[in-house]
Amino acid sequence: MHDHGTEAVKAGEKIIIVGNPNVGKSVIFGLLTGRYADVSNYPGTTVTLTTGSYRMGGVNTLVMDTPGVNTLIPMSEDEAVTRDILINEPVKQIVQVVDAKNLSRGLVISIQLVEMGLPFVLVLNMWDEANSRGINIDVEKLAAAIGTTVIPMVGVERKGLKELREALDTRTFPSIAINYGGVIEAGIRRLEPLLPEVNISKRAISLMLLAGDESLKPWLKGHVGINDINKIESIRSDIQDKYYEPLGYIINQIRLKRCEKVIADVLSKSLAERSPIMVHLGNWAMHPVWGIPVLLAVLFLTYEFVGVFGAQTLVDLLENSLFGSHLNPFMTRVVTLLIPDTFFQDLLVGEYGIITMALTYSIAIILPIVGTFFIAFGILEDSGYLPRLAMMVNKIFKLMGLHGKAALPMVLGLGCDTMATLTARIMETRKERILVTLLLALGVPCSAQLGVILGMLGGISFYVTLLWIFVVALVLFLVGFIASKVVKGESSDFVFDIPPFRVPILSNILFKTLSRIKWYLKEAVPLFILGTLILFTLDKTGVLKVIEAGASPIVVGFLGLPQKATAAFLIGFLRRDYGAAGLYTLAEAGELNPNQILVSLVTITLFVPCVANSMVMIKERGLKTAAAITAFIFPFAFLVGGVLNFLLNGFGIKL
């Protein structure tokens, strides 16, 4: 979504930012290009490429921000993105960002960049955090040991930016070298002549092949003949046979040992001075006992801020006061005065009018809710709470054939399911990605939908809100549990970085919220208008009546809802939040009782994913999987709604 305006500089050599996950690559990217790339405090914020441009010697140069990697032998799709860039793109300069606190993990990547024969400068980011933990790095010695420029930086405070800019002007090819021992070196020598000429050295590709990089296979097929591929395979298995442990593990070990040697010379430790409150908070958030009250407190505060302040106070202010009492009556008067034709009057200010419906829904009802949600969500993202949450819920996700890491895309789905479906890339196996995509599409309400729903439920009682959460969570869990038995494939291990707990930086939250609101206005509002136009047309041509009558056995008979709710489900096809907003106005008009509200909300929560989400599903998982998921969800949503209606009536429950 960020790639306009850079076409002019797309050709030619690029500046590529690489580094471990969660070291601040996107912050450095922002400093160089002046563009905002999503910045958060958890690994895996960037799963796709972001590009921008940087003026270098009077020429605009393309800068690429890449997903974080711990090794250039990828284990998940987001890591493969980074490796592919390095193989395929012409490189002007690489900026390797390292967390100064975790030097050895960074240097392992430096070594691989050196092996690739690429020029780079090394940024030691979060220099302040390293210092406050008593870690001192001798920058000059480190620069000498690796053979390149090393720049200490505090990205979020722009410290070190000037030095980085200066360093970018010279290309330095670092010189640190590794000997992997006779057997592996012999293997490299045998592999090199079989490989094609590419941007990076044959030695580096040989090592990737030896380490058993499966993701390199498609690339290899495009560049090397079938005979040579077979030769490569047999050389690899020859070398592997000489070791008990996998070659990738042995190569990693040799690299890490080399890094330790470098570090022993340049790093010294003194007494740490840390802010104990943040450390304690971080520990409580993942404590087996205290973690639960922390989680409840987080949920409660979010509910108060988004569900009560946003969805009730602010919506009330905008919808009833601004739109209801002033704007809509005023516009109605203006429109009736100016346009004598009732058809066009209705188009703008009628029941399904662009101003009275599309704009009222999107600006007055949804915007304040999404806005407050984005703020709350930004705080959660930047504090480092989300990875701790992932850890807390690991065991529940295990039952669904997933693990705690899957909680990240699921929680992100509460922001936007479309973006979250992209984040499913952080899952390592195909099965896990399909399961996450399914659960997101099925029942994770996005911010807009969530807001409207909370607004409606908050109007009844907290107890009904809990019931709605319970029903949706139960359905998600059951579907996940069954799907994990049906979908074939493997599950991966849960090994997950927990970043330090931090006080969020206000400016980043503001930036993030603004860019997300901008995105909402650009993407959602036009769809709202489109949906309104469709409804308007259906209404005027009388087709709406036919559909309402046709859907009546399901909507009225099975779900026990008034016929008018059909329109809400219809626009729900475009966006679920829009459908929810339709229900919202019905409820406001007193046409739904609490039972009906719960049934209709559960149904719309589980309803088909929005158009944008469907597109991403097709792109990421393929048409077949996406179609299968949608074909399952559509009838299933009504089924759950119907069963719920049946149970409520059967037990005579009046909410």
Next chain:
Amino acid sequence: MDYRKTKEQRLEEDRVDELLELIWMLIEDGEATADNIAGKSEDPLASSLLKDIESLGLISIDHHSGKVTFKEGGKIKAEQIIRRHRIAERLLSEVFEVEERQIEDHACELEHTHVLGQVVVDSICTFLGHPPTCPHGKVIPRGECCKKFSLDVKPLVGALTDLRIGEEAKIVFISSKYHARLDRLSSLGIIPGSVIRLHQKQPTYVIRIEETELALDKDLAKEIFVKKI
């Protein structure tokens, strides 16, 4: 240990042991031919010794390709030598922290039957937590003790899951049959030699390595063997 044997007999035995050991290692590397063995052996009379042990029925030499393979008796004997040697390497590197280049020499002296008997080797093996590989990553043939996993000797090296919260430990080896697991752990810096601190066990294991906190499943923690510091 058999004290009735003469010094000459023992010396002769050592030479056979050395040769069997070499054959084992060359078979591991897929390079066990008679020429290769004779060339790589430090024994000046390796060629004739090779013929001797062939006639003893320990090995067979393919007279066409020169390829050397073990017969049953030779295999068992060689397996025990290799096991003693590699267990000794582990002992020297983990417990006595002998410098890496000296380990080989000492281990070579310890590998002979008359130095380390079966019972002692099994005790050391247990004490070290039944390591699957030597410090160089080569496999250690399993002994009887590994099958029983006897707990008579309190192991020095135990699974990460046996640590108490807050304890620091050094990783000695990671015993996993899943390649992807080893790759992933090593890419996060979890390799033999790294120092970790156990932070918590529930709801998942959390360890601290350098300045990073890592959450991981119990399944994985069970496979990481550590020595308390």
